[in-house]
Amino acid sequence: MRPIGFSTGALARGDLQRGVMLQRGVAKIDAIELSALRDHELPPLLDAIGALDLSTFSYVSVHAPSQIQTLDEATIGELLLRTPATWPVIAHPELLRTESLWRRLGPRLCIENMDNRKTVGRTLDELQLVFDIYPEATFCLDLGHARQIDPTLSMALTMIRTFGGRLRQVHISDVGPSGEHRPIGATARSSFSHVARHLPIDCPVIIESMIDPESIERELGVVIAMLTTPPRVAIA
Helix, strand or coil: CCCEEEEHHHHCCCCHHHHHHCCCCCCCCCEEEEECCCHHHHHHHHHHHHHCCCCCCCEEEEECCCCCCCCCHHHHHHHHHCCCCCCCEEECHHHCCCHHHHHCCHHHEEEECCCCCCCCCCCHHHHHHHHHHCCCCEEEEEHHHHHHHCCCCHHHHHHHHHHHHHEEEEEECEECCCCCEECCCHHHHHHHHHHHCCCCCCCCEEECCCCCHHHHHHHHHHHHHHHHCCCCCCCC
16 A cells, blocks of 8 residues: 655645544554745744654655745755755755756756746646756655646656656545645545556555545545556556
8 A cells, every 4th residue: 555644734834743642543544744834934844844753654755945035045045954854855946947946956856847826837847857957856646736737637647658767656536626725525535536446556655635634544545546446557
């Protein structure tokens, strides 16, 4: 079974400790993404790492801030370099303004495809331009973002085919017209199931659905069902 779990920001926005606690010990959860989407959350995340009990998670990543508001880019980069060397750093392409700064992360830099609120990283061609600049970077496929840009998800399949060798993590949730991450509905579930069969069986999946703690096991069950039925086949 592939590693699977939630982003801390999806379960407890702005409360890292609670986002970890809600997942620790939950059956079938063995992956976690520590969210610092707002840049003021990054210093407390660094301070908390030593005290966090992450022993039940076989896979841990950290999501870099999506905007620069209270910190500068250099400070953000330095803080991310201080996270454990085994943790991928999920980053939105528009944050990457200073090439030399972000190249220091090497393959830990994991670039995510974007939704319609952004101006870069939304399509295959836009992502290729980013990977040309950061040739060591890996890839976080956000299925919700991809479906918002292309409801047929043909582009997502092409991304898997083109960037499959870089694929390090998958984000999954339903994404609304304004970029909001929602629980996965029936239509999204059907679409995602078609793509899921093409994902490597060992690629970690992080759920970004914004849900109440009472819905954790339901949303987890929905995603696991999509990932396990039908079995993976090769991309034509």
